[in-house]
Amino acid sequence: MSSKVTLVGAGLVGSLLSIFLAKKGHQVEVFERRPDYRKMGAVGGRSINLALSERGWRALKAAGIEQKIKDIALPMRGRMMHDIEGNLTFQPYGKENQAIYSVSRAILNEVLMDVAEKEQNVKFHFNQRCENIDIKDTEATFLNEEEQTKNRVKSDIVIGADGAFSAVRGELQKMPLFNYTQHYLPHGYKELTIPPNEDGSHKLAPDALHIWPRRSFMLIALPNTDGSFTCTLFLRFESDKEHQEAFDKLTSDEEIISFFETHFADVIPIMPTLLEDFKQNPTSSLVTIRCAPWAYQGKVCLIGDASHAIVPFYGQGMNSGFEDCFYFNEFMEKQLKKNKNIDWQELFSDFQEERIPNTNAIADLAIQNFIEMRDRVADPEFLLRKKIEAKLHEQFPSRWIPQYTMVTFSHLPYSYALNTGKKQEQIMNEIMKKEDIENNWQNLDWESIVEQLQS
Amino acid sequence: MSSKVTLVGAGLVGSLLSIFLAKKGHQVEVFERRPDYRKMGAVGGRSINLALSERGWRALKAAGIEQKIKDIALPMRGRMMHDIEGNLTFQPYGKENQAIYSVSRAILNEVLMDVAEKEQNVKFHFNQRCENIDIKDTEATFLNEEEQTKNRVKSDIVIGADGAFSAVRGELQKMPLFNYTQHYLPHGYKELTIPPNEDGSHKLAPDALHIWPRRSFMLIALPNTDGSFTCTLFLRFESDKEHQEAFDKLTSDEEIISFFETHFADVIPIMPTLLEDFKQNPTSSLVTIRCAPWAYQGKVCLIGDASHAIVPFYGQGMNSGFEDCFYFNEFMEKQLKKNKNIDWQELFSDFQEERIPNTNAIADLAIQNFIEMRDRVADPEFLLRKKIEAKLHEQFPSRWIPQYTMVTFSHLPYSYALNTGKKQEQIMNEIMKKEDIENNWQNLDWESIVEQLQS
Numbered sequence: 079m080s081s082k083v084t085l086v087g088a089g090l091v092g093s094l095l096s097i098f099l100a101k102k103g104h105q106v107e108v109f110e111r112r113p114d115y116r117k118m119g120a121v122g123g124r125s126i127n128l129a130l131s132e133r134g135w136r137a138l139k140a141a142g143i144e145q146k147i148k149d150i151a152l153p154m155r156g157r158m159m160h161d162i163e164g165n166l167t168f169q170p171y172g173k174e175n176q177a178i179y180s181v182s183r184a185i186l187n188e189v190l191m192d193v194a195e196k197e198q199n200v201k202f203h204f205n206q207r208c209e210n211i212d213i214k215d216t217e218a219t220f221l222n223e224e225e226q227t228k229n230r231v232k233s234d235i236v237i238g239a240d241g242a243f244s245a246v247r248g249e250l251q252k253m254p255l256f257n258y259t260q261h262y263l264p265h266g267y268k269e270l271t272i273p274p275n276e277d278g279s280h281k282l283a284p285d286a287l288h289i290w291p292r293r294s295f296m297l298i299a300l301p302n303t304d305g306s307f308t309c310t311l312f313l314r315f316e317s318d319k320e321h322q323e324a325f326d327k328l329t330s331d332e333e334i335i336s337f338f339e340t341h342f343a344d345v346i347p348i349m350p351t352l353l354e355d356f357k358q359n360p361t362s363s364l365v366t367i368r369c370a371p372w373a374y375q376g377k378v379c380l381i382g383d384a385s386h387a388i389v390p391f392y393g394q395g396m397n398s399g400f401e402d403c404f405y406f407n408e409f410m411e412k413q414l415k416k417n418k419n420i421d422w423q424e425l426f427s428d429f430q431e432e433r434i435p436n437t438n439a440i441a442d443l444a445i446q447n448f449i450e451m452r453d454r455v456a457d458p459e460f461l462l463r464k465k466i467e468a469k470l471h472e473q474f475p476s477r478w479i480p481q482y483t484m485v486t487f488s489h490l491p492y493s494y495a496l497n498t499g500k501k502q503e504q505i506m507n508e509i510m511k512k513e514d515i516e517n518n519w520q521n522l523d524w525e526s527i528v529e530q531l532q533s
Numbered sequence: 534m535s536s537k538v539t540l541v542g543a544g545l546v547g548s549l550l551s552i553f554l555a556k557k558g559h560q561v562e563v564f565e566r567r568p569d570y571r572k573m574g575a576v577g578g579r580s581i582n583l584a585l586s587e588r589g590w591r592a593l594k595a596a597g598i599e600q601k602i603k604d605i606a607l608p609m610r611g612r613m614m615h616d617i618e619g620n621l622t623f624q625p626y627g628k629e630n631q632a633i634y635s636v637s638r639a640i641l642n643e644v645l646m647d648v649a650e651k652e653q654n655v656k657f658h659f660n661q662r663c664e665n666i667d668i669k670d671t672e673a674t675f676l677n678e679e680e681q682t683k684n685r686v687k688s689d690i691v692i693g694a695d696g697a698f699s700a701v702r703g704e705l706q707k708m709p710l711f712n713y714t715q716h717y718l719p720h721g722y723k724e725l726t727i728p729p730n731e732d733g734s735h736k737l738a739p740d741a742l743h744i745w746p747r748r749s750f751m752l753i754a755l756p757n758t759d760g761s762f763t764c765t766l767f768l769r770f771e772s773d774k775e776h777q778e779a780f781d782k783l784t785s786d787e788e789i790i791s792f793f794e795t796h797f798a799d800v801i802p803i804m805p806t807l808l809e810d811f812k813q814n815p816t817s818s819l820v821t822i823r824c825a826p827w828a829y830q831g832k833v834c835l836i837g838d839a840s841h842a843i844v845p846f847y848g849q850g851m852n853s854g855f856e857d858c859f860y861f862n863e864f865m866e867k868q869l870k871k872n873k874n875i876d877w878q879e880l881f882s883d884f885q886e887e888r889i890p891n892t893n894a895i896a897d898l899a900i901q902n903f904i905e906m907r908d909r910v911a912d913p914e915f916l917l918r919k920k921i922e923a924k925l926h927e928q929f930p931s932r933w934i935p936q937y938t939m940v941t942f943s944h945l946p947y948s949y950a951l952n953t954g955k956k957q958e959q960i961m962n963e964i965m966k967k968e969d970i971e972n973n974w975q976n977l978d979w980e981s982i983v984e985q986l987q988s
Contacts, residue, residue, distance in 0.1 A: 254818055255770070259714040315710070363709055 079419050080104045080199075081234040084218050086208050086246050087111075090183070091382030091399040092239030093190035097141045098407040100197035102414070107231065108194070109206040109220050111240070116188050126269065127300045127308045128186070129154065129287070129393035130179040131486040137400035140407060143193050150185050152301050153177035158286035159455055164344035168286065169455070169464060172487050173472075178287070178393060180300045203229070208245040211236055213253070216377045235422050236378045242367055244384035250374060263364040263389060263448070265295070266315045266325055270355045272348050274305025281348045282307060289451055290342050294321050296452035297342055309345070312452065315361070325361050364389045366441050372430040376423030379430075381406065386437035391448040392485060394440050398492070405432055439492040443485060443499075458516075463506055466519050470527060477528045478502070498531070505530050534874050535559045535654075536689040539673050541663050541701050542566075545638070546837030546854040547694030548645035552596045553862040555652035557869070562686065563649070564661040564675050566695070571643050581724065582755045582763045583641070584609065584742070584848035585634040586941040592855035595862060598648055605640050607756050608632035613741035614910055619799035623741065624910070624919060627942050628927075633742070633848060635755040658684070663700035666691060668708070671832045690877050691833045697822055699839035705829060718819040718844060718903070720750070721770045721780055725810045727803050729760025736803045737762060744906060745797050749776050751907035752797055764800070767907065770816070780816050819844045821896050827885040831878030834885075836861065841892035846903040847940060849895050853947070860887055894947040898940060898954075913971075918961055921974050925982060932983045933957070953986070960985050 080103040085092055088110035099106045130138075130151055138144045155177045156170035171178060194200045206220035206229060216236050220229040238246025250256055272281055280301055282288055288299040288307070294314065299307040317324035323341075328334050334356050338346050346352065367387040373379040382399035409428045413420045454460045470478040481499030484490045505527060509515065535558040540547055543565035554561045585593075585606055593599045610632045611625035626633060649655045661675035661684060671691050675684040693701025705711055727736050735756055737743055743754040743762070749769065754762040772779035778796075783789050789811050793801055801807065822842040828834040837854035864883045868875045909915040925933040936954030939945045960982060964970065 255717040255719075257716050259716075261712050261714075262710040264710075 081420065081422070083107070084109065084216070084231050084233040084236045086218065086236065086238050087240035087244075087382075087384070088187075088191060088202055088204075089239065089241060089382070090187055090190060090396055091403060092237075093187060093194050094137065094141060094400060095237065095239055095381060095403045095406060096194045096200045097143070097190070097197065098403055098410070100194065100200045101141075102407075102410050104199065106197075106200045107233070108200065108202045109208065109218070109229075109231070110202065110204050111207045112204065113224075114202070114204040115184070116191065126310075127180050127182050127302060128396045129300065130181050131393060131397050133394070133401040133404075133489060134397040136489060137404040140404055141193075143189070146189055146193070147181065147186065148179075150189065150303060151179035151181040152303055153285055154180055154287045154301065155285050156287075157455060158283055158288045160288060160290045160342075160344060161456065162292075162341065162343075167461070169461060170468075172483050176483075176487050177285070178486060180287075180302070182302060183396075208240065211246060211249040211378070213249055213374050213378050235376065238378070238380045238384045239382050241383045242365060242387035244380065246378065247369060247380055247384050250369075250371075250378065250380065253374060256369065256371070258369045259367065261366045263366075263445070264314050264316070265312050265448075266361040266363050267310050267312045268325075268356065268361050269359050270297075270309040270311060270349060271351060272299060272307040272309060272345070273350065278305045280305050280307065289455060290345070291452050291454075291456040292341050293453045293456075295323060295341075297345065298451070309349075312364075312448070315363075328356070366445065368438055368441060370430070370434055372434065373423075373426035376421065376426060379422075379426045386433075386441060388437075388441045388444045389448060390444070391451055392440065392444040394444060394485060394492075398437055398440050401489075402429075402433055402437075405429060436492040439496040440485070443481075443492065443496055459510060462516055462519065463510060466509065466522070467502070467506070469519075470524060473524055474528045478531060501531055536875065536877070538562070539564065539671070539686050539688040539691045541666075541673065541691065541693050542695035542699075542837075542839070543642075543646060543657055543659075544694065544696060544837070545642055545645060545851055546858060547692075548642060548649050549592065549596060549855060550692065550694055550836060550858045550861060551649045551655045552598070552645070552652065553858055553865070555649065555655045556596075557862075557865050559654065561652075561655045562688070563655065563657045564663065564673070564684075564686070565657065565659050566662045567659065568679075569646075569657070569659040570639070571646065581765075582635050582637050582757060583851045584755065585636050586848060586852050587943060588849070588856040588859075589852040591944060592859040595859055596648075598644070601644055601648070602636065602641065603634075605644065605758060606634035606636040607758060608634055608740055609742045609756065610740050611742075612906075612910060613738055613743045615743060615745045615797075615799060616911065617747075617796065617798075622916070624916060625923075627938050631938075631942050632740070633941060635742070635757070637757060638851075663695065666701060666704040666833070668704055668829050668833050690831065693833070693835045693839045694837050696838045697820060697842035699835065701833065702824060702835055702839050705824075705826075705833065705835065708829060711824065711826070713824045714822065716821045718821075718900070719769050719771070720767050720903075721816040721818050722768075723766050723780070723811065723816050724814050725752075725764040725766060725804060726806060727754060727762035727764060727800070728805065733760045735760050735762065744910060745800070746907050746911040747796050748908050748911075750778060750796075752800065753906075764804075767819075767903075770818075783811070821900065823893055823896060825885070825889055827889065828878075828881035831876065831881060834877075834881045840888075841896060843892075843896045843899040844903060845899070846906055847895065847899040849899060849940060849947075853892055853895050856944075857884075857888055857892075860884060891947040894951040895940070898936075898947065898951055914965060917971055917974065918965060921964065921977070922957070922961070924974075925979060928979055929983045933986060956986055 083099055083104050083106045085096055085106055085108045088108045092108060096106045096108050135144060138147050156168050159167045205222050205224050207223055208218060209221045210219045217230060217232045218236055238244050240246055251258055275281055284301040290297040295312055297309060297311050299309040301307055314321050314324040316326050328337055331353055334353060365387055366389055369385060372385045381402045388395050406429055409425045413425055467480045471480055481495055484495035538554055538559050538561045540551055540561055540563045543563045547563060551561045551563050590599060593602050611623050614622045660677050660679050662678055664676045665674045672685060672687045673691055693699050695701055706713055730736055739756040745752040750767055752764060752766050754764040756762055769776050769779040771781050783792055786808055789808060820842055821844055824840060827840045836857045843850055861884055864880045868880055922935045926935055936950055939950035
C-alpha cells in the first residue's frame with residue numbers, strides 16, 4: 079500500500095529520494111523553501127561544484143539516471159598541486175581508469191528535479207518555508223513568504239531533507255533524549271572564479287582537482303563544463319599569534335592582492351575578477367553536525383545534511399547523502415519482500431542503525447582530510463607514502479586498499495575505511511622510519527606488510 | 534565604575550554570582566522564571582540534595598557565607614555500599630577529617646537569595662520568563678506569565694545563569710561559529726524517600742552517601758537534616774537484549790515491588806511510600822551540555838549549567854558552578870587592579886579560557902564516575918586499588934593524589950585531575966596484575982610507583 083509522504087527540501091538529496099519513493103508507488107509532496115530557479119532563466123543558487131564519486135554513482139544508477147548525469151560531469155583523475163613557485167605535481171586519485179567527477183550543484187539539482195517531476199506521483203511546491211511540524215500528528219505547516227499564505231499538510235510520514243540547518247531536525251531536537259552536536263572549524267571559505275579562455279578551453283588542466291596547499295590554508299579549483307573553474311579559498315576567520323593569515327586581515331584591496339601575490343602568485347593572471355569576487359562573495363562557515371536518533375517512531379525521519387552535515391574536504395557530502403538514499407531504497411525493498419505494507423518504524427530503525435555509525439565516520443574523515451589537503455600533500459614524504467600504498471594496492475587489490483580508494487571508489491562502509499585507515503597509517507609510520515626509504519622502497523617485503531594489516 | 538547587569542536565573546549559581554557582583558558595586562537585576570518559593574510556606578522546588586565539596590566551599594568563603602551554609606549541611610565521610618544481601622561496606626572519601634556535605638538544594642538556594650537581597654544593589658524579579666535577548670543591544674525581554682506583562686530591560690551586560698536549558702544560550706546559539714553539544718545518557722532518574730524514624734533520627738548511617746551498586750543501574754541515598762534521606766534510582770529508560778531492567782518495564786505495582794525485592798530488598802522496609810513516590814515522581818533525563826564560546830564580545834556571558842551542564846555522578850555540578858563564580862570574581866579583581874573600569878570583553882575572555890577546558894574535563898569525569906559508582910565500587914579488586922592509592926597518598930601527600938581527592942578536596946584544575954587520573958589508572962593496572970597482589974600489596978616499591986607518575 080502506498081503512503082502519503084511529506085518531503086521537506088528539494089535539494090540534491092530530497093530530489094533524489096523523491097524519485098526512489100515515487101518508484102515504489104508512494105504519493106510524494108516536496109516542499110522547498112527557495113523559489114524554483116529552473117524558471118529564473120540563468121542558473122541561480124550556489125555556483126559551487128561538487129565531486130561525484132562511486133557512492134553517488136551507485137545511487138544514481140539505482141534511480142536509473144546515471145547516464146543523464148554523466149553527460150554533465152567532468153572527470154578529475156587526480157590532484158594537481160601548485161607549489162609556491164608555481165611548480166606542478168600530479169598525484170592520481172586511484173588507478174588509471176578511476177576518476178571523481180566535477181559537477182555543478184545547480185545543474186545536477188535541476189536534472190534531479192526534472193526527472194522527479196516526470197513521476198506522476200511527485201509534486202514539488204516552492205517558496206514553502208517549513209514553520210512547524212507536529213511530530214506526533216505528522217502535520218507540517220509551510221509558509222509561502224511571497225504570498226503570505228500558510229499551508230498545513232497532513233501525511234503518513236514526514237522526511238526532513240532540508241539541509242544542515244534543518245527545520246525538521248529543529249522539531250526533533252525538542253524531543254527528550256535527542257543527542258546533537260554542531261561544531262564549526264575556525265576556517266571559513268570564499269568562492270572565486272577562473273574564467274575560460276576566449277576559445278572556451280580551460281586555463282588549467284581540466285582533468286584534475288587543483289590544490290594550492292599552504293599549511294594552515296589552501297585554495298582549490300574544480301573544472302566546469304563551460305571552461306571555467308570554480309575556486310574556493312579556505313582560510314581562518316580570525317588571525318592569532320600562530321596564524322597570521324586570516325580573513326580578518328584581508329579587508330583592503332592592497333591586503334587582498336598582497337595575500338594572493340605572496341601565496342598564490344600563479345592564479346593572479348588567470349583571475350581577472352579576483353578583487354570583485356573576493357569582496358562580493360560571502361565568507362561562509364564550515365560546520366559538522368551529528369545527531370541521534372534520526373527518526374521519531376514510524377512518523378518522521380531525517381536524511382542527508384539534515385542528519386549529518388560534514389565539511390567538504392573528502393568530497394563526500396553529496397555522496398554520503400546519495401548513499402543514504404540508496405540504503406533508504408534498499409530498506410524499502412526489504413520491507414516489500416516481507417509484506418505489502420511498509421513498516422516505516424522498522425525501516426527508519428534499520429536506516430539509522432546502518433547510517434549513523436558510517437556518517438559519523440565520514441564526518442571524522444572529512445575533518446582529517448582538510449589537514450591532508452592543505453598541509454600534507456605538499457610534503458615529499460607524503461607523496462612517497464602514497465606511492466608505496468599504490469604499489470601495495472596494485473599487488474594486493476583486495477587486501478590493501480588505500481583509505482582514499484575505500485572512501486571514493488568503493489562501497490565499503492565509511493566506518494570500515496576509518497578504522498582500516500588508522501591501522502594502515504600505523505603500519506606506514508613504521509615503514510617511513512626505515513633507513514633510506516626513499517631509495518629502498520621498491521624492495522620492501524610487501525607480503526609481510528599486508529599480513530600486518532590483516533592480523 | 535559600576536555596570537548595570539541583567540542576570541538571568543536565580544538558581545544556585547545566579548544567586549551566588551549576584552552577591553559577588555554586588556560586592557564589586559554593580560547594579561544587579563536578577564530575573565527568575567519561577568515564583569519566589571520562599572513565600573510559598575513549605576519548601577518548593579526540587580527536593581533533591583547536593584554534595585558540597587571543597588570547590589564549592591572556597592567560593593562560599595570568598596562570598597563570606599561559608600558559616601551560614603555549614604549550619605545547614607551534613608557531612609558524608611564516605612560511601613556506604615549495600616550489596617544484594619544487604620551487607621554493608623564503607624569506603625572513606627579521603628582522609629579522616631575530609632567529608633563532602635549533603636545540603637538541600639532548595640534551602641541552600643533560599644539562603645543565597647536572602648543574602649543577596651540584603652545587598653542594596655541587588656534586586657530579584659520572579660515569574661519572569663526570558664523570551665528574547667537582543668545580544669548586540671544587551672536588551673532582554675521577560676514575560677510575566679501570571680500577569681501577562683512584558684518587561685524590556687536594557688543593561689551593560691547580560692549574564693545567563695539560567696541552567697541546562699538556558700534561554701540566553703539559545704540566543705548565543707544563533708550566532709555564527711557557535712559550537713554546541715547536548716548528549717543524553719540512556720539512563721533516567723527518579724527520586725524516592727526514606728523518612729526519619731519517629732524520634733527524628735536517620736534510618737541509615739547519616740554520615741555517608743549510601744550506594745546500592747547493581748552494575749547497569751544503582752540507587753543512592755543522601756541524608757537530610759530532618760532525619761530523612763533523599764534517594765535517587767538511576768536506571769535505563771528502555772530495556773534491550775543486554776539490559777533487561779529499565780523504567781519501561783516498571784509500570785505496574787507488581788513490577789515495581791518485584792524489582793525492588795530482587796535488587797534492593799533492604800530498602801523496602803524503610804521506604805513506606807515507595808509505590809506512591811515511584812508512580813508520582815517524574816523520570817528525569819541526564820544530559821551533558823558543552824558549548825563554546827561562552828560569551829559574545831563584552832556583552833553577554835554564560836555561567837554554570839547554562840554553559841556546562843553535567844551528569845551528577847561526581848557531585849560536581851553545583852561545585853563547578855560555584856567555582857565559575859569564584860573565578861569570575863577573581864577576574865573582576867584582576868580587572869580592578871588594572872583600571873577603574875572593568876573591560877568586560879577581556880574578563881569574559883579570561884573567564885572562558887580558564888573554564889572551558891576544565892568544565893569539559895569534569896563533564897568527562899562525571900560520566901566516567903557513573904560506571905565507577907554503579908559497577909566498579911562493588912568489585913573487591915576496586916576496593917584494593919583504592920586502598921593502595923590511599924597508602925600512596927598517605928606517604929606522598931603531594932606526589933600521588935587520588936583522582937577523587939583532586940576533584941573533591943583540592944582546587945587543582947579539573948583537566949589536570951582528568952589527565953593525571955588517566956596516568957594513575959595505567960600505573961595501577963600494571964600493579965593489579967602482580968601475582969598475589971591482594972596479599973603482597975603492603976610490600977610494593979612505593980617510591981618507584983610515584984616516580985612513574987612524575988616521569
